[in-house]
Amino acid sequence: LVFISKYLKNKLFEKICGKLSKYSYAIFLVHHIIIYAIMGQFNLDTVSLVGSYILFILCCVIIFFLAFILDRFHDYILKELNDIMII
Structure with missing residues (x-):
């Protein structure tokens, strides 16, 4: 994939990879439960x-959505803990 990525340098590809990288740990945490x-x-x-492909896409969408929610929740908890520690 690293070899291929040298030849796929465009903004859309970088944006998709950036989002996947940002949420990769949260995706790792929730994917087995969702599947x-x-x-x-x-x-x-x-x-x-066709049904298999639809199920795969459905799983991916739900996994990404829940990973996004988990990441936001994590950020919120860390912000609240940081505010408590500063006071």
Whole structure:
């Protein structure tokens, strides 16, 4: 991926990679829980190829959304703790 990234230098690619990097730890924390919760709702033996892609995209969107919320919550907690420590 590092080799490929040398040739993909554009603003959109850098923005996407920047967002993924910023939320990567939060994504790591929530992804198994989301995958387990969503995949448990479907019989994966009967899901079509298109259905598999839709489930994958759904998982990615929910994971990113919850990682975003977790990151904001983390920032809020750290700000509050920092304010308490300063006083």
